[in-house]
Amino acid sequence: MYKEEDFDIARNIKAIEWLKTEIVVNAGQVCRSLQTAKDELVLQALANIMLSCYLLAQRLGVNFSRLEAEVQKRTKQAQVENHELEQWYNDLSNLAEHLEVRRRK
Numbered sequence: 676m677y678k679e680e681d682f683d684i685a686r687n688i689k690a691i692e693w694l695k696t697e698i699v700v701n702a703g704q705v706c707r708s709l710q711t712a713k714d715e716l717v718l719q720a721l722a723n724i725m726l727s728c729y730l731l732a733q734r735l736g737v738n739f740s741r742l743e744a745e746v747q748k749r750t751k752q753a754q755v756e757n758h759e760l761e762q763w764y765n766d767l768s769n770l771a772e773h774l775e776v777r778r779r780k
Contacts, residue, residue, distance in 0.1 A: 690734050
């Protein structure tokens with residue numbers, strides 16, 4: 676009747692949809708938490724978004740190292756393009772430095 680593979684595919688689709696929902700829900704939580712100035716809730720929601728992104732990437736066949744390499748690549752690209760957050764705050768340089776230190780560990 677049904678093969679185990681069929682259940683794995685369905686379970687993977689369900690996991691992908693759940694993770695996408697988690698990202699959206701936590702993005703909303705960031706906005707709500709900013710309105711109430713609750714730093715701990717903002718931190719938790721941001722961490723949940725990152726966690727869900729890593730897990731979603733894995734479900735989509737992208738390993739963690741490849742995801743991080745792409746983030747580094749896009750960070751450097753945004754620096755070269757002189758992104759406004761780089762101009763104003765050096766955010767991309769700070770992120771690039773952080774990622775490089777983590778990569779070396």
